[in-house]
Amino acid sequence: MDGHYRKNAKSIEGMIRRASTKEKAAVACSVVTLILLAMRFFITDHDVLFLLAEFVHFVGIGFLAYKLLKHKNCTGLSLKTQQLTAAFLAIRLYCSLMMEYDWHTLLDALTLAATIWVCKMMKTSVRTTYNENLDPTPLAIIVGPCVVLAVFAHPTTRHWWINRVAWATCVYLEAISVLPQLQMMQKARVVERFTANYVFALGVARFLSCAHWILQVFDGKSYLQTALGKGIWPVMVLVSEIVQTGILADFCYYYVLSFAQGDANVHLPV
Template sequence: MRAQKTPIHAVSTWVRRQPPKVKAFLAVVSGMAALVLLRFIVHDHDNLFVAAEAVHSIGISVLIYKLMKEKTCAGLSLKSQELTAIFLAVRLYCSFVMEYDIHTLLDLATFLTTLWVIYMIRFNLKSSYMEDKDNFAIYYVVIPCAVLALFIHPSTSHHFLNRIFWAFCVYLEAVSVLPQLRVMQNTKIVEPFTAHYVFALGVARFLSCAHWVLQVLDTRGHLLVALGYGLWPSMVLISEIVQTFILADFCYYYVKSVFGGQLVLRLPSGVV
Protein backbone atom coordinates (compact mmCIF):
# COMPACT_ATOMS: atom_id res chain seq x y z
CA MET A 1 0.00 0.00 0.00
CA ARG A 2 1.44 3.34 -1.03
CA ALA A 3 2.04 5.95 1.65
CA GLN A 4 -0.17 9.01 1.41
CA LYS A 5 1.69 12.12 0.35
CA THR A 6 1.60 15.10 2.67
CA PRO A 7 0.47 18.46 1.21
CA ILE A 8 3.99 19.85 1.70
CA HIS A 9 5.54 16.91 -0.17
CA ALA A 10 2.96 17.25 -2.96
CA VAL A 11 3.67 20.97 -3.36
CA SER A 12 7.43 20.32 -3.27
CA THR A 13 7.11 17.68 -5.98
CA TRP A 14 5.02 20.01 -8.16
CA VAL A 15 7.49 22.88 -7.77
CA ARG A 16 10.45 20.63 -8.58
CA ARG A 17 8.83 19.63 -11.89
CA GLN A 18 8.34 23.22 -13.03
CA PRO A 19 10.72 24.91 -15.54
CA PRO A 20 13.30 27.39 -14.18
CA LYS A 21 11.29 30.46 -15.22
CA VAL A 22 8.24 29.25 -13.30
CA LYS A 23 10.39 28.51 -10.25
CA ALA A 24 11.85 32.01 -10.41
CA PHE A 25 8.36 33.50 -10.66
CA LEU A 26 7.15 31.46 -7.68
CA ALA A 27 10.19 32.55 -5.66
CA VAL A 28 9.46 36.23 -6.39
CA VAL A 29 5.77 35.81 -5.49
CA SER A 30 6.67 34.00 -2.26
CA GLY A 31 9.15 36.72 -1.33
CA MET A 32 6.58 39.45 -1.95
CA ALA A 33 3.98 37.58 0.10
CA ALA A 34 6.45 37.26 2.97
CA LEU A 35 7.20 41.01 2.79
CA VAL A 36 3.49 41.84 2.97
CA LEU A 37 3.09 39.53 5.96
CA LEU A 38 6.06 41.07 7.76
CA ARG A 39 4.77 44.57 7.10
CA PHE A 40 1.55 43.81 8.97
CA ILE A 41 2.86 41.68 11.85
CA VAL A 42 6.02 43.72 12.63
CA HIS A 43 5.08 47.24 13.64
CA ASP A 44 8.62 48.61 14.04
CA HIS A 45 10.51 47.53 10.95
CA ASP A 46 13.85 48.43 12.56
CA ASN A 47 13.32 45.25 14.59
CA LEU A 48 13.80 43.26 11.39
CA PHE A 49 17.43 44.43 11.21
CA VAL A 50 17.96 43.43 14.84
CA ALA A 51 16.36 40.06 14.08
CA ALA A 52 18.69 39.63 11.09
CA GLU A 53 21.74 40.18 13.29
CA ALA A 54 20.32 37.78 15.91
CA VAL A 55 19.78 35.03 13.32
CA HIS A 56 23.30 35.62 11.97
CA SER A 57 24.63 35.21 15.52
CA ILE A 58 22.71 31.95 15.88
CA GLY A 59 24.29 30.72 12.64
CA ILE A 60 27.78 31.54 13.91
CA SER A 61 26.99 29.79 17.22
CA VAL A 62 26.06 26.66 15.27
CA LEU A 63 29.35 26.94 13.38
CA ILE A 64 31.34 27.27 16.60
CA TYR A 65 29.54 24.26 18.05
CA LYS A 66 30.48 22.22 14.98
CA LEU A 67 34.16 23.15 15.28
CA MET A 68 34.37 22.53 19.02
CA LYS A 69 32.11 19.48 19.33
CA GLU A 70 32.91 17.56 16.16
CA LYS A 71 36.55 18.71 15.85
CA THR A 72 36.24 19.05 12.09
CA CYS A 73 35.86 21.86 9.57
CA ALA A 74 34.90 19.58 6.68
CA GLY A 75 32.45 21.28 4.34
CA LEU A 76 33.34 24.80 5.46
CA SER A 77 34.88 27.39 3.18
CA LEU A 78 37.88 29.21 4.59
CA LYS A 79 37.63 31.73 1.76
CA SER A 80 34.07 32.67 2.71
CA GLN A 81 35.21 33.25 6.28
CA GLU A 82 38.10 35.39 5.02
CA LEU A 83 35.76 37.47 2.85
CA THR A 84 33.47 37.88 5.85
CA ALA A 85 36.40 39.06 7.97
CA ILE A 86 37.43 41.55 5.26
CA PHE A 87 34.03 43.22 4.88
CA LEU A 88 33.49 43.24 8.66
CA ALA A 89 36.90 44.86 9.22
CA VAL A 90 36.11 47.55 6.64
CA ARG A 91 32.62 48.08 8.07
CA LEU A 92 34.03 48.40 11.58
CA TYR A 93 36.44 51.06 10.38
CA CYS A 94 33.59 52.92 8.69
CA SER A 95 31.45 52.62 11.81
CA PHE A 96 34.14 54.08 14.05
CA VAL A 97 34.84 57.07 11.79
CA MET A 98 31.36 57.68 10.37
CA GLU A 99 28.45 56.42 12.50
CA TYR A 100 29.45 54.71 15.73
CA ASP A 101 26.42 52.98 17.34
CA ILE A 102 25.26 49.70 18.92
CA HIS A 103 25.64 47.89 15.60
CA THR A 104 29.38 48.62 15.79
CA LEU A 105 29.63 46.47 18.92
CA LEU A 106 27.63 43.69 17.29
CA ASP A 107 29.89 43.79 14.22
CA LEU A 108 32.95 43.71 16.47
CA ALA A 109 31.70 40.55 18.20
CA THR A 110 30.98 38.92 14.84
CA PHE A 111 34.39 39.96 13.50
CA LEU A 112 36.26 38.47 16.47
CA THR A 113 34.26 35.26 16.19
CA THR A 114 35.02 35.04 12.47
CA LEU A 115 38.74 35.47 13.19
CA TRP A 116 38.52 32.61 15.66
CA VAL A 117 36.83 30.40 13.03
CA ILE A 118 39.59 31.25 10.55
CA TYR A 119 42.25 30.39 13.12
CA MET A 120 40.59 27.02 13.86
CA ILE A 121 40.39 26.12 10.16
CA ARG A 122 43.94 27.24 9.36
CA PHE A 123 45.68 25.67 12.34
CA ASN A 124 43.78 23.43 14.80
CA LEU A 125 41.56 21.64 12.26
CA LYS A 126 43.69 22.02 9.14
CA SER A 127 43.75 18.26 8.47
CA SER A 128 39.98 18.19 7.88
CA TYR A 129 39.90 21.30 5.67
CA MET A 130 38.76 20.48 2.12
CA GLU A 131 41.18 22.77 0.32
CA ASP A 132 40.63 21.11 -3.05
CA LYS A 133 36.87 21.76 -2.81
CA ASP A 134 37.34 25.36 -1.66
CA ASN A 135 38.54 26.44 -5.09
CA PHE A 136 36.69 29.73 -5.61
CA ALA A 137 39.17 32.49 -6.48
CA ILE A 138 38.27 35.33 -4.12
CA TYR A 139 39.85 37.98 -6.35
CA TYR A 140 36.92 37.30 -8.72
CA VAL A 141 34.71 39.14 -6.23
CA VAL A 142 37.14 41.39 -4.33
CA ILE A 143 38.43 43.24 -7.41
CA PRO A 144 34.99 43.87 -9.02
CA CYS A 145 33.62 45.06 -5.67
CA ALA A 146 36.55 47.46 -5.25
CA VAL A 147 36.13 48.84 -8.79
CA LEU A 148 32.37 49.20 -8.34
CA ALA A 149 32.89 51.01 -5.02
CA LEU A 150 35.30 53.41 -6.70
CA PHE A 151 32.61 54.55 -9.13
CA ILE A 152 29.39 54.05 -7.12
CA HIS A 153 29.56 55.12 -3.46
CA PRO A 154 27.67 57.37 -1.00
CA SER A 155 27.47 61.08 -1.71
CA THR A 156 27.72 62.12 1.94
CA SER A 157 30.03 64.71 3.47
CA HIS A 158 32.47 62.09 4.75
CA HIS A 159 36.01 61.72 3.41
CA PHE A 160 36.19 60.34 -0.14
CA LEU A 161 38.13 57.20 0.85
CA ASN A 162 35.74 56.46 3.70
CA ARG A 163 32.80 56.58 1.30
CA ILE A 164 34.57 54.14 -1.03
CA PHE A 165 35.29 51.78 1.89
CA TRP A 166 31.64 51.96 2.92
CA ALA A 167 30.47 50.97 -0.55
CA PHE A 168 33.12 48.23 -0.80
CA CYS A 169 31.93 46.46 2.36
CA VAL A 170 28.30 46.63 1.18
CA TYR A 171 29.16 45.03 -2.18
CA LEU A 172 31.53 42.43 -0.71
CA GLU A 173 29.02 41.32 1.90
CA ALA A 174 26.53 40.59 -0.89
CA VAL A 175 28.81 37.97 -2.48
CA SER A 176 30.88 36.74 0.49
CA VAL A 177 28.93 33.48 0.71
CA LEU A 178 29.77 32.39 -2.87
CA PRO A 179 32.90 30.35 -1.91
CA GLN A 180 30.82 28.47 0.70
CA LEU A 181 28.18 27.66 -1.88
CA ARG A 182 30.93 26.47 -4.27
CA VAL A 183 32.25 24.06 -1.62
CA MET A 184 28.77 22.64 -1.08
CA GLN A 185 28.23 22.30 -4.81
CA ASN A 186 31.55 20.48 -5.18
CA THR A 187 30.79 18.04 -2.36
CA LYS A 188 27.07 17.66 -3.27
CA ILE A 189 26.43 16.44 0.30
CA VAL A 190 26.11 18.99 3.11
CA GLU A 191 26.30 17.81 6.71
CA PRO A 192 23.70 19.20 9.16
CA PHE A 193 25.67 21.87 11.03
CA THR A 194 27.02 23.46 7.85
CA ALA A 195 23.50 23.41 6.37
CA HIS A 196 22.08 25.05 9.51
CA TYR A 197 24.75 27.75 9.35
CA VAL A 198 24.15 28.62 5.68
CA PHE A 199 20.37 28.52 6.17
CA ALA A 200 20.75 30.98 9.06
CA LEU A 201 22.70 33.27 6.72
CA GLY A 202 19.87 33.02 4.20
CA VAL A 203 17.21 33.91 6.77
CA ALA A 204 19.33 36.80 8.09
CA ARG A 205 19.82 38.14 4.56
CA PHE A 206 16.07 37.98 3.87
CA LEU A 207 15.23 39.82 7.11
CA SER A 208 17.83 42.48 6.34
CA CYS A 209 16.49 42.86 2.80
CA ALA A 210 12.93 43.07 4.14
CA HIS A 211 14.05 45.79 6.56
CA TRP A 212 15.38 47.96 3.75
CA VAL A 213 12.47 47.37 1.36
CA LEU A 214 9.83 48.06 4.02
CA GLN A 215 11.70 51.15 5.21
CA VAL A 216 11.65 52.51 1.66
CA LEU A 217 7.90 51.80 1.44
CA ASP A 218 7.20 53.35 4.86
CA THR A 219 9.06 56.54 3.96
CA ARG A 220 7.56 56.58 0.45
CA GLY A 221 11.01 56.60 -1.07
CA HIS A 222 12.43 59.36 1.14
CA LEU A 223 14.94 56.89 2.62
CA LEU A 224 16.59 56.60 -0.79
CA VAL A 225 17.03 60.36 -0.87
CA ALA A 226 18.52 60.28 2.64
CA LEU A 227 21.13 57.75 1.49
CA GLY A 228 22.38 60.19 -1.16
CA TYR A 229 21.91 60.81 -4.84
CA GLY A 230 22.98 59.00 -8.01
CA LEU A 231 23.13 55.20 -8.28
CA TRP A 232 24.23 54.55 -4.70
CA PRO A 233 20.75 54.29 -3.05
CA SER A 234 19.63 51.81 -5.69
CA MET A 235 22.85 49.80 -5.33
CA VAL A 236 22.25 49.41 -1.58
CA LEU A 237 18.87 47.82 -2.25
CA ILE A 238 20.20 45.74 -5.14
CA SER A 239 23.00 44.41 -2.90
CA GLU A 240 20.48 43.33 -0.27
CA ILE A 241 18.31 41.62 -2.89
CA VAL A 242 21.33 39.90 -4.49
CA GLN A 243 22.37 38.46 -1.12
CA THR A 244 18.87 37.07 -0.61
CA PHE A 245 18.56 35.49 -4.05
CA ILE A 246 22.05 33.97 -3.91
CA LEU A 247 20.93 31.89 -0.93
CA ALA A 248 17.30 31.38 -1.94
CA ASP A 249 17.88 28.17 -3.92
CA PHE A 250 19.87 26.57 -1.10
CA CYS A 251 17.23 27.54 1.47
CA TYR A 252 14.56 25.87 -0.69
CA TYR A 253 16.42 22.56 -0.68
CA TYR A 254 17.19 22.95 3.02
CA VAL A 255 13.51 23.35 3.93
CA LYS A 256 12.58 20.49 1.63
CA SER A 257 15.20 18.27 3.29
CA VAL A 258 14.02 19.17 6.80
CA PHE A 259 10.37 18.43 6.02
CA GLY A 260 11.47 15.21 4.36
CA GLY A 261 13.17 14.09 7.58
CA GLN A 262 16.67 13.98 6.08
CA LEU A 263 19.60 14.79 8.35
CA VAL A 264 22.04 15.22 5.47
CA LEU A 265 21.28 17.66 2.67
CA ARG A 266 21.97 16.41 -0.86
CA LEU A 267 22.18 19.05 -3.52
CA PRO A 268 21.36 18.27 -7.16
CA SER A 269 23.66 19.51 -9.89
CA GLY A 270 23.29 23.14 -10.89
CA VAL A 271 21.87 24.43 -7.61
CA VAL A 272 24.73 26.87 -7.03
Protein backbone atom coordinates in the same frame (compact mmCIF):
# COMPACT_ATOMS: atom_id res chain seq x y z
CA MET B 1 2.26 9.95 13.37
CA ASP B 2 5.81 9.95 12.02
CA GLY B 3 4.73 7.88 9.01
CA HIS B 4 1.85 10.26 8.32
CA TYR B 5 4.24 13.24 8.52
CA ARG B 6 6.67 11.61 6.08
CA LYS B 7 3.84 10.75 3.70
CA ASN B 8 2.65 14.37 3.67
CA ALA B 9 6.22 15.61 3.23
CA LYS B 10 6.75 13.33 0.23
CA SER B 11 3.41 14.41 -1.21
CA ILE B 12 4.41 18.08 -0.93
CA GLU B 13 7.84 17.29 -2.35
CA GLY B 14 6.21 15.56 -5.34
CA MET B 15 4.01 18.57 -6.01
CA ILE B 16 7.01 20.88 -5.87
CA ARG B 17 9.09 18.73 -8.19
CA ARG B 18 6.26 18.44 -10.72
CA ALA B 19 5.74 22.20 -10.81
CA SER B 20 7.38 24.11 -13.65
CA THR B 21 10.08 26.70 -13.06
CA LYS B 22 7.58 29.49 -13.76
CA GLU B 23 5.10 28.04 -11.28
CA LYS B 24 7.78 27.74 -8.58
CA ALA B 25 8.91 31.31 -9.24
CA ALA B 26 5.32 32.58 -9.09
CA VAL B 27 4.68 30.84 -5.77
CA ALA B 28 7.98 32.09 -4.33
CA CYS B 29 7.24 35.68 -5.40
CA SER B 30 3.75 35.48 -3.92
CA VAL B 31 5.05 34.21 -0.58
CA VAL B 32 7.79 36.86 -0.44
CA THR B 33 5.28 39.59 -1.31
CA LEU B 34 2.91 38.48 1.44
CA ILE B 35 5.76 38.42 3.98
CA LEU B 36 6.88 41.91 2.96
CA LEU B 37 3.34 43.24 3.20
CA ALA B 38 2.99 41.73 6.67
CA MET B 39 6.27 43.34 7.72
CA ARG B 40 5.16 46.65 6.21
CA PHE B 41 2.00 46.81 8.33
CA PHE B 42 3.12 45.13 11.56
CA ILE B 43 6.70 46.38 11.98
CA THR B 44 6.84 50.13 12.54
CA ASP B 45 10.61 50.41 13.04
CA HIS B 46 12.21 48.78 10.00
CA ASP B 47 15.64 49.08 11.58
CA VAL B 48 14.64 46.13 13.77
CA LEU B 49 14.87 43.91 10.69
CA PHE B 50 18.51 44.89 10.13
CA LEU B 51 19.36 44.19 13.76
CA LEU B 52 17.56 40.86 13.55
CA ALA B 53 19.49 39.99 10.38
CA GLU B 54 22.80 40.59 12.16
CA PHE B 55 21.63 38.53 15.14
CA VAL B 56 20.64 35.59 12.88
CA HIS B 57 24.08 35.75 11.24
CA PHE B 58 25.69 35.55 14.68
CA VAL B 59 23.48 32.57 15.57
CA GLY B 60 24.55 30.89 12.33
CA ILE B 61 28.18 31.13 13.40
CA GLY B 62 27.11 29.40 16.60
CA PHE B 63 26.33 26.29 14.52
CA LEU B 64 29.86 26.40 13.14
CA ALA B 65 31.33 26.82 16.62
CA TYR B 66 29.45 23.73 17.81
CA LYS B 67 30.71 21.76 14.83
CA LEU B 68 34.33 22.84 15.31
CA LEU B 69 34.35 22.23 19.07
CA LYS B 70 32.15 19.14 19.29
CA HIS B 71 33.02 17.27 16.10
CA LYS B 72 36.54 18.64 15.65
CA ASN B 73 36.23 19.09 11.88
CA CYS B 74 35.42 21.75 9.28
CA THR B 75 34.37 19.45 6.45
CA GLY B 76 32.42 21.32 3.78
CA LEU B 77 33.26 24.73 5.20
CA SER B 78 34.87 27.38 2.97
CA LEU B 79 37.76 29.26 4.55
CA LYS B 80 37.57 31.81 1.71
CA THR B 81 33.99 32.73 2.63
CA GLN B 82 34.98 33.09 6.29
CA GLN B 83 37.89 35.36 5.33
CA LEU B 84 35.66 37.49 3.10
CA THR B 85 33.09 37.67 5.90
CA ALA B 86 35.76 38.84 8.33
CA ALA B 87 36.91 41.43 5.78
CA PHE B 88 33.52 43.05 5.18
CA LEU B 89 32.68 42.93 8.90
CA ALA B 90 35.97 44.65 9.76
CA ILE B 91 35.30 47.35 7.16
CA ARG B 92 31.72 47.80 8.37
CA LEU B 93 32.89 48.03 11.96
CA TYR B 94 35.41 50.71 10.98
CA CYS B 95 32.73 52.63 9.06
CA SER B 96 30.35 52.37 12.01
CA LEU B 97 32.95 53.83 14.34
CA MET B 98 33.80 56.63 11.90
CA MET B 99 30.33 57.44 10.58
CA GLU B 100 27.81 56.23 13.16
CA TYR B 101 27.71 54.28 16.42
CA ASP B 102 24.75 52.18 17.54
CA TRP B 103 23.66 48.62 18.31
CA HIS B 104 24.85 47.52 14.86
CA THR B 105 28.40 48.25 15.96
CA LEU B 106 28.17 45.90 18.94
CA LEU B 107 26.67 43.08 16.87
CA ASP B 108 29.28 43.55 14.15
CA ALA B 109 32.07 43.40 16.75
CA LEU B 110 30.73 40.15 18.21
CA THR B 111 30.22 38.57 14.78
CA LEU B 112 33.67 39.67 13.62
CA ALA B 113 35.31 38.17 16.70
CA ALA B 114 33.45 34.89 16.17
CA THR B 115 34.37 34.79 12.46
CA ILE B 116 38.05 35.44 13.17
CA TRP B 117 37.92 32.58 15.70
CA VAL B 118 36.44 30.27 13.04
CA CYS B 119 39.22 31.22 10.60
CA LYS B 120 41.85 30.55 13.27
CA MET B 121 40.36 27.15 14.10
CA MET B 122 40.30 26.19 10.42
CA LYS B 123 43.97 27.08 10.10
CA THR B 124 45.11 25.32 13.29
CA SER B 125 43.07 22.82 15.32
CA VAL B 126 40.95 21.35 12.50
CA ARG B 127 43.23 22.15 9.57
CA THR B 128 43.57 18.49 8.53
CA THR B 129 39.80 18.30 7.82
CA TYR B 130 39.75 21.37 5.55
CA ASN B 131 39.55 20.41 1.86
CA GLU B 132 41.45 23.19 0.11
CA ASN B 133 40.95 21.57 -3.30
CA LEU B 134 37.22 22.28 -3.09
CA ASP B 135 37.86 25.90 -2.11
CA PRO B 136 40.16 27.28 -4.83
CA THR B 137 38.57 30.69 -5.48
CA PRO B 138 41.29 33.41 -5.38
CA LEU B 139 40.26 36.19 -3.04
CA ALA B 140 41.69 38.84 -5.38
CA ILE B 141 39.10 37.92 -8.03
CA ILE B 142 36.34 38.84 -5.57
CA VAL B 143 37.91 41.73 -3.64
CA GLY B 144 39.43 43.56 -6.63
CA PRO B 145 36.21 44.20 -8.59
CA CYS B 146 34.39 45.21 -5.40
CA VAL B 147 36.98 47.89 -4.63
CA VAL B 148 36.94 49.19 -8.21
CA LEU B 149 33.15 49.34 -8.27
CA ALA B 150 33.15 51.11 -4.90
CA VAL B 151 35.37 53.88 -6.29
CA PHE B 152 32.75 54.68 -8.92
CA ALA B 153 29.55 53.90 -6.99
CA HIS B 154 29.56 54.94 -3.33
CA PRO B 155 27.46 57.09 -0.95
CA THR B 156 27.15 60.82 -1.64
CA THR B 157 26.93 61.75 2.02
CA ARG B 158 29.20 64.33 3.70
CA HIS B 159 31.61 61.83 5.20
CA TRP B 160 35.23 61.54 4.06
CA TRP B 161 35.66 60.09 0.56
CA ILE B 162 37.78 57.15 1.76
CA ASN B 163 35.13 56.22 4.33
CA ARG B 164 32.39 56.33 1.72
CA VAL B 165 34.40 54.10 -0.61
CA ALA B 166 35.11 51.71 2.27
CA TRP B 167 31.40 51.53 3.05
CA ALA B 168 30.59 50.71 -0.57
CA THR B 169 33.34 48.07 -0.68
CA CYS B 170 31.82 46.46 2.40
CA VAL B 171 28.36 46.30 0.78
CA TYR B 172 29.68 44.73 -2.43
CA LEU B 173 31.90 42.24 -0.57
CA GLU B 174 29.01 41.15 1.60
CA ALA B 175 26.84 40.59 -1.48
CA ILE B 176 29.14 37.93 -2.95
CA SER B 177 31.14 36.71 0.06
CA VAL B 178 29.13 33.48 0.22
CA LEU B 179 30.00 32.44 -3.36
CA PRO B 180 33.07 30.32 -2.40
CA GLN B 181 30.94 28.48 0.17
CA LEU B 182 28.18 27.78 -2.35
CA GLN B 183 30.71 26.62 -4.96
CA MET B 184 32.30 24.30 -2.43
CA MET B 185 28.93 22.79 -1.50
CA GLN B 186 27.98 22.41 -5.14
CA LYS B 187 31.12 20.38 -5.76
CA ALA B 188 30.48 18.18 -2.73
CA ARG B 189 26.72 17.94 -3.48
CA VAL B 190 26.03 16.69 0.07
CA VAL B 191 26.11 19.29 2.86
CA GLU B 192 26.20 18.09 6.46
CA ARG B 193 23.68 19.55 8.87
CA PHE B 194 25.73 22.10 10.84
CA THR B 195 27.25 23.71 7.74
CA ALA B 196 23.79 23.68 6.15
CA ASN B 197 22.31 25.36 9.23
CA TYR B 198 24.94 28.09 8.98
CA VAL B 199 24.29 28.78 5.30
CA PHE B 200 20.53 28.72 5.86
CA ALA B 201 20.98 31.26 8.67
CA LEU B 202 22.88 33.45 6.20
CA GLY B 203 19.95 33.14 3.78
CA VAL B 204 17.46 34.20 6.45
CA ALA B 205 19.71 37.07 7.51
CA ARG B 206 20.05 38.26 3.94
CA PHE B 207 16.28 38.15 3.41
CA LEU B 208 15.68 40.22 6.56
CA SER B 209 18.32 42.74 5.51
CA CYS B 210 16.88 42.92 2.00
CA ALA B 211 13.38 43.39 3.42
CA HIS B 212 14.74 46.22 5.58
CA TRP B 213 15.96 48.19 2.55
CA ILE B 214 12.97 47.40 0.35
CA LEU B 215 10.58 48.63 3.03
CA GLN B 216 12.64 51.81 3.37
CA VAL B 217 11.61 52.65 -0.20
CA PHE B 218 8.05 53.03 1.08
CA ASP B 219 9.13 55.04 4.10
CA GLY B 220 7.52 58.46 3.95
CA LYS B 221 10.54 59.99 5.74
CA SER B 222 12.77 59.37 2.70
CA TYR B 223 15.25 57.39 4.78
CA LEU B 224 17.25 56.22 1.77
CA GLN B 225 17.96 59.74 0.62
CA THR B 226 18.88 60.92 4.12
CA ALA B 227 21.14 57.99 5.06
CA LEU B 228 22.57 56.95 1.71
CA GLY B 229 22.55 60.11 -0.33
CA LYS B 230 21.40 60.58 -3.91
CA GLY B 231 22.45 59.19 -7.29
CA ILE B 232 23.12 55.56 -8.14
CA TRP B 233 24.26 54.48 -4.67
CA PRO B 234 20.81 53.78 -3.13
CA VAL B 235 20.03 51.66 -6.20
CA MET B 236 23.31 49.75 -5.79
CA VAL B 237 22.49 49.01 -2.14
CA LEU B 238 19.12 47.55 -3.10
CA VAL B 239 20.63 45.57 -5.97
CA SER B 240 23.35 44.19 -3.68
CA GLU B 241 20.80 43.09 -1.12
CA ILE B 242 18.64 41.42 -3.78
CA VAL B 243 21.71 39.69 -5.26
CA GLN B 244 22.67 38.31 -1.84
CA THR B 245 19.18 37.00 -1.24
CA GLY B 246 18.95 35.52 -4.73
CA ILE B 247 22.31 33.76 -4.42
CA LEU B 248 21.19 31.98 -1.25
CA ALA B 249 17.56 31.38 -2.23
CA ASP B 250 18.32 28.21 -4.21
CA PHE B 251 20.19 26.61 -1.32
CA CYS B 252 17.45 27.57 1.14
CA TYR B 253 14.94 25.81 -1.11
CA TYR B 254 16.87 22.53 -0.94
CA TYR B 255 17.47 23.02 2.78
CA VAL B 256 13.74 23.25 3.48
CA LEU B 257 13.10 20.30 1.16
CA SER B 258 15.66 18.13 2.98
CA PHE B 259 14.28 19.19 6.35
CA ALA B 260 10.74 18.22 5.26
CA GLN B 261 12.04 14.80 4.22
CA GLY B 262 13.76 14.32 7.57
CA ASP B 263 17.23 14.05 6.00
CA ALA B 264 20.19 14.79 8.26
CA ASN B 265 22.10 16.30 5.32
CA VAL B 266 21.16 18.61 2.46
CA HIS B 267 21.44 17.05 -0.99
CA LEU B 268 22.08 19.45 -3.87
CA PRO B 269 21.36 18.67 -7.54
CA VAL B 270 24.10 18.28 -10.14
